[in-house]
Amino acid sequence: MKKGLFITFEGNDGSGKTTISKMAYEKLLDMGYPVVYTREPGGIDIAEQIRHVILDPKNTAMDARCEALLYAASRRQHLVEKVLPALAKHQIVLCDRFVDSSLVYQGIARGIGIEEVYKINEFAIEGHLPDATIFLHVDLHTGLSRIETRGEKDRLDNESMKFHQMVSEGYDTIREMFHERMHVIDATKSIEDVLKATIECLLEIINAHD
Template identity: 45%
Template sequence: MFITFEGIDGSGKSTISKLIFDKLQKEGHKVILTREPGGDVIAEKLRKFILDTDNKDIKPWTEVLLYIAARKQHVDTKIKKALCEGNIVICDRFMDSTTAYQGFGRGLDIYKIDELQKYILEDNIPDLTIFFDINADQVLTRIKKRNETKDRLEEEGISFQKNVYQGYKKLIEKYPDRIKRVDATRSIDQVVNDTFEIINKKIKG
């Protein structure tokens, strides 16, 4: 089973993905945790390049192609193999991030992005996607508390994140059977419990 976690920066998905990974392992499942961009040696190098704050002049469509190139590498070298071996694969971000960030965030043609991803990724689409729902204003407070260096996308600011958030909302409307919402404004324990319940239901179903 292929499960992806989505949300705007600061939504907590990376933290939750690690906790869910541990929980599934304790339940006796074979599970792999990976991330995007990255997850593979070459894809991780592309990640470093894409998110480097020195590369502010990357054009929007160049950005799309770099993300999809890293994703294709990731799928072909790691995800497909793990799924064929019977693992549950949890991926921190996947194709919906590109639609939300580069489509809605950058104002690019959503249809072209989706068609390109379908062509490149073929049938390698998540069985389940969990969206950690917290809006950009709420997330801003979290990010300020981190006191961490921001990457190139995190430096885009509040208006960009608001556009991305609205993009995710539209994706949920478009794919209600695949994308499930979890209220990410609550405690970590509550978010983990709700996330695990959705995943467990999908596994049993």
């Protein structure tokens, strides 16, 4: 790699984003690519501690702006401690969620506003947006039915149907806003088919980047 490549994964609730991103990482690793896998919120110790606070089901009193600030704080530490050092080593960083999630969940679903949440994150990321984003798309009801099959649910999983509907609609808005870096994958298909399409897309992004 001539320079690092920052690729994020986004998707509606229940899209299989985490499963597919981890499997894609393993595939690229097997193929010999200098790839690093991480997630948000989390990825490094301080950010993982913040993740626990954000997603703890007991923290139902959390204010929406407090939530947005916690995500931005976690993102900042994760960026400077893990993402930027990996990019400096000319590695490919695959990240499960990034700033798009905050724009959707806090900006739209929480009603703070996209512009307001983007300003918070501008301070945190200092212009370091993804080079490309893999968006795993699944319809609302399919996604929610998948969530129901999970074991323990986090604080956001337990939100109302209206909240999840706004998240789904919010991602439609964000995909349009950042369409130039969005690569949409149909996530309603089998895991094998979704993974195959994702790998093909990743290789196109990587080859175009070299």
